[in-house]
Amino acid sequence: MTEAQRRSPRDRYRAQVRAEIKQHAWEQIATQGVPALSLNAIAKQLGMSGPALYRYFANRDELITALIRDAYRGFADTVRAAFDAGADLAGLAHAIRDWARADPQRYFLIYGTPVPGYHAPEDITAIADEVMVVLLAASEAPVTGKPATPFDDRFANRRTRTDGSPVPGAVLRHAVSFWTRLHGVLSLELAGHFTGMEFDPELLLDAELHELGTS
Amino acid sequence: MTEAQRRSPRDRYRAQVRAEIKQHAWEQIATQGVPALSLNAIAKQLGMSGPALYRYFANRDELITALIRDAYRGFADTVRAAFDAGADLAGLAHAIRDWARADPQRYFLIYGTPVPGYHAPEDITAIADEVMVVLLAASEAPVTGKPATPFDDRFANRRTRTDGSPVPGAVLRHAVSFWTRLHGVLSLELAGHFTGMEFDPELLLDAELHELGTS
DNA sequence: AGATCCGGTTAGAAGCTATCACCTTCCTTA
């Protein structure tokens, strides 16, 4: 909305068409995956013919990059919103899981198979950093007062908190551990690797996070 | 080798051409990813023109399925070999990590972004089951004598050991936990999501498995 | 030796990305 109302009518129209293109792209991705995404098909769905779409996105890669950016943005907003609402790490995990399950291919656009040679533009890596900041902030509380493990020292790095103080190794380790455990369960669940086994993935996730909290 | 030496010369020729096709396919996948895999390009590299390749694989999907099968087979053999050599779970983890790092796209062919609507043929899911059997066997030792956690009961299922006895919930939970923690660290590492952070992914993996062992 | 099967060929349909040249319509500027 904020993007659509500023500047000239032409700009608003342009923004809306771009949004419609992305909307149809998401539908194709959700049902058929990224490799099957066809600019031609999207153009026809919008009632315009082929090359017109290149007025809005320079090429297929640029459209996909825009989708990745939007996915990251939505992901970061979800994490941020849950944190601001007072959620702890378990709360964040469930918010992220709900977001991912709503559109698995959107999650895999961020954390799925990487394309060899592709490097995300800097504004996207900046969003990834936003998420890390929240994860680190949410990891402060559960770590305080715990004795340091032999591994923690190796995780001290140059990252600083918002006030400029360095992030302790234990906090970084806790945040990364949360991240990898969540992704480990979630990605295998979304990819269907648990089908046939009879346990509830949510229960497994809870167990993994429970152990993280009591370690 | 065993596939190439049996039956008639024609069969041997056929098996070898199929192997050469897959060889070139792997090279394309490793450097450009699955979506860029081109049957036409492979045919030209082999000195034959386009459609000839369809004598060996009915279509693109069948070739990719064959690659997935080979990847799973290699993965299962790696796990099995490490276990038979006496490796514990940590040893299995490092064997798997080495195997995955040797060709990340091969790992992602198994555990990467799923294609909506694709279901692996039964012989492939059977290989996946082989891996699970080894993981369960390797999880027997570290679990024995540990007090049951509140989560363990929910993981009891109909799976049986080779001698027919049921797998305890604690063992299944341990095996799945190992699997998800390893995959969580490994897939994010291979996808490059740790670049910029200054810790060693191997150290993170060790920490995760260390906690698993002491929980 | 004759029939069959198998692996290769070229031609071609249908689809894709992407570029080009052209046309119209809107918006801005003198």
Added chain:
DNA sequence: TAAGGAAGGTGATAGCTTCTAACCGGATCT
């Protein structure tokens, strides 16, 4: 207000892809 440029849309086209169809020659089997 008239002129001119910018933006959006078009069809044509190049070049790539998967995959089918028709055909041909040689190896294999009966």
